[in-house]
Amino acid sequence: DYGNFDWVTYLAETNSKAAPAKCFRQWPDPPSNDFKLGMKLEAKDPRNLDSTCIATVVGILGPRLRLRLDGSDNKNDFWRLVDSNEIFPGGHCKAHGGILQPPLGFRMNVSSWPTFQQKILANAYQAPKEVFKKHPQRPSTNHFQVGMKLEAVDKKNPLLICVATVGEVKVDMIYVTFDGWRGAFDYWCRYDSTDIFPVGWCQKSGHPLQPPGNKGLYQAISGSSRVKSKASNSSNISITEPVTPPAPVVNKQSSSMPLPTPPTV
Numbered sequence: 001d002y003g004n005f006d007w008v009t010y011l012a013e014t015n016s017k018a019a020p021a022k023c024f025r026q027w028p029d030p031p032s033n034d035f036k037l038g039m040k041l042e043a044k045d046p047r048n049l050d051s052t053c054i055a056t057v058v059g060i061l062g063p064r065l066r067l068r069l070d071g072s073d074n075k076n077d078f079w080r081l082v083d084s085n086e087i088f089p090g091g092h093c094k095a096h097g098g099i100l101q102p103p104l105g106f107r108m109n110v111s112s113w114p115t116f117q118q119k120i121l122a123n124a125y126q127a128p129k130e131v132f133k134k135h136p137q138r139p140s141t142n143h144f145q146v147g148m149k150l151e152a153v154d155k156k157n158p159l160l161i162c163v164a165t166v167g168e169v170k171v172d173m174i175y176v177t178f179d180g181w182r183g184a185f186d187y188w189c190r191y192d193s194t195d196i197f198p199v200g201w202c203q204k205s206g207h208p209l210q211p212p213g214n215k216g217l218y219q220a221i222s223g224s225s226r227v228k229s230k231a232s233n234s235s236n237i238s239i240t241e242p243v244t245p246p247a248p249v250v251n252k253q254s255s256s257m258p259l260p261t262p263p264t265v
């Protein structure tokens, strides 16, 4: 059922609402992906945002690109939307007074970078300007509310976009929780993050959607312990009421059982 998760039924079963489109920094219609495998482009190094590097498209999924920095290994691939503001056509860096940098973890001696660079750019299959889509504008404020459903990138498995719920809202931040998982994958992000999408985005864009896990029941309740951990900038938040858990969908368990240790993978 990987390909045919039904949001309408799920929203009804969980008695929940989809976060409306105005919440998201995404185009109303997902952009088309006109990149091809093997195309080269320029990308900010995710591990060193000050550098712009040469990247190659090594995977395509809906409007997303799997990118590998030239001269890096194949263990640090990352994903970008075709309308990302962190990818550029060849020549962009130079035209803006910059110099292309070797990626963090460049496999060779840095002294060989200029020659290496010349070589890969000589025969490069450059992504044409037209395939880069305009970056959407951010909503003026955070419209998210606790309990709203969305689709969100699993940052630990960034290939995956998954069924998710807003667990907390705090000024410009939201806490993304993954339905049916115990919390190991949950994270805080800004409301205008481009790693989050409205319900239906995957289906519209031809991207696979990861359905809820089967760990059921607890993902919203465990929010109180999460708030005390990372990303909360205040140390003395007190939680007076737990978030109402969504109706269980699968694997019902006794609600008196203590929380098991969440798996990491």
Ligand code: MLY
Binding pocket: 154, 157, 160, 162, 178, 181, 185, 210, 264, 265
């Ligand atoms: N590491 C797990 C994948 C977990 C995905 C969790 N997301 C969907 C919240 C595995 O390899 O099965």
